[in-house]
Amino acid sequence: MLLPRRYWVVLSMVAIVFIVGYPFVSTPSLRYYPSKEGHNNNDGVHFQWSNMKTHYPVTSMIPMPSGAMKSIPQIQHKFKTQSKAVIAKNTERRNLVLGNFTHAWEGYKKYAWMSDEVAPLTGMKYNHFGGYAATLVDALGMSAGLFSSYGLTVMRDRHVVDNAALR
Amino acid sequence: MQLYDEFELAVKAVEQIHFGTCTLDIVNVFETTIRYLGGLLAAHDLSNGKYPVLLRKAVELGEMLYVAFDTPNRMPNVRWDWKEAKAGHPQVASAGSLVSELGSLTLEFTRLSQVTGDMKYFDAVQRIMDQFDVQQNLTKVKGLWPVVINPQDLDFTKDNGFTLGGMADSLYEYLPKVGASNCTI
Numbered sequence: 310m311l312l313p314r315r316y317w318v319v320l321s322m323v324a325i326v327f328i329v330g331y332p333f334v335s336t337p338s339l340r341y342y343p344s345k346e347g348h349n350n351n352d353g354v355h356f357q358w359s360n361m362k363t364h365y366p367v368t369s370m371i372p373m374p375s376g377a378m379k380s381i382p383q384i385q386h387k388f389k390t391q392s393k394a395v396i397a398k399n400t401e402r403r404n405l406v407l408g409n410f411t412h413a414w415e416g417y418k419k420y421a422w423m424s425d426e427v428a429p430l431t432g433m434k435y436n437h438f439g440g441y442a443a444t445l446v447d448a449l450g451m452s453a454g455l456f457s458s459y460g461l462t463v464m465r466d467r468h469v470v471d472n473a474a475l476r
Numbered sequence: 477m478q479l480y481d482e483f484e485l486a487v488k489a490v491e492q493i494h495f496g497t498c499t500l501d502i503v504n505v506f507e508t509t510i511r512y513l514g515g516l517l518a519a520h521d522l523s524n525g526k527y528p529v530l531l532r533k534a535v536e537l538g539e540m541l542y543v544a545f546d547t548p549n550r551m552p553n554v555r556w557d558w559k560e561a562k563a564g565h566p567q568v569a570s571a572g573s574l575v576s577e578l579g580s581l582t583l584e585f586t587r588l589s590q591v592t593g594d595m596k597y598f599d600a601v602q603r604i605m606d607q608f609d610v611q612q613n614l615t616k617v618k619g620l621w622p623v624v625i626n627p628q629d630l631d632f633t634k635d636n637g638f639t640l641g642g643m644a645d646s647l648y649e650y651l652p653k654v655g656a657s658n659c660t661i
Contacts, residue, residue: 374658375658437500449518
């Protein structure tokens with residue numbers, strides 16, 4: 310299943326919460342749930358893939374292109390200035406999404422910290438993506454974008470998020 | 477916002493992730509690239525490089541995935557037997573691959589080269605895209621590539637199935653994004 314990457318975590322978390330029928334807005338606690346059982350053995354900790362012998366070495370590197378790109382026409386909708394009512398509605402919805410995200414994040418921390426996924430009903434932990442804390446890492450980019458002042462500035466400057474949505 | 481602290485907590489935990497082993501017998505190179513390498517690099521960029529562990533772990537993972545490219549024609553084995561590779565056994569590219577799994581590695585590998593200055597990651601994926609380029613108009617729907625391709629024989633033309641949806645979409649998504657990322661950084 311090839312889902313759009315950056316939305317995978319958000320969408321699945323939102324879906325999980327609504328399926329369970331238990332939507333609520335929570336404030337994230339700062340409690341830390343340490344993992345009792347690390348799945349990585351010592352071999353995995355100390356092994357470095359960069360030390361592997363290469364069987365079929367590259368003999369000449371392809372250089373990275375440089376210079377200006379041909380412009381691509383914008384296909385995204387251009388939104389007009391939003392009314393106060395629309396902004397208020399969007400803010401409310403945004404906070405619900407955020408609440409779902411933090412709810413799912415708390416569940417991940419409590420039940421499956423450092424595992425790939427938490428099962429929403431049983432609280433079981435799953436490692437179907439290799440066991441490198443997939444939920445944590447997959448959410449990192451979005452967290453950095455939304456939850457740090459630098460990230461927010463970049464997201465706003467690149468029009469990833471709407472100015473109005475940040476008020 | 478209090479979630480700053482949650483981000484810092486997650487970044488600290490990244491230190492505990494080690495790529496020397498795996499819970500799966502077979503690594504899906506595409507999934508591992510887009511979720512883990514993408515997550516680490518995006519966080520590195522969006523935190524302005526403030527947390528060195530993010531790039532360090534991205535490089536460790538990049539080194540792991542790069543081993544999947546160690547085949548006679550330098551096409552990766554996209555369903556990678558990491559234990560065989562770790563044991564030092566020679567590998568070959570996959571004989572059958574979903575088109576997205578081969579064609580949607582460029583964004584993360586290109587960015588990894590840009591932030592580390594090590595061009596081998598870009599080189600690895602550009603070799604793939606050169607093949608896509610050569611074969612684009614030799615397929616049964618010229619301009620598109622079929623869902624299933626053969627990296628081992630470098631034949632992307634035989635399959636009859638075409639789609640812009642699942643199993644192919646990220647290939648077409650990545651093309652303009654990588655084009656843009658090569659020029660704006």
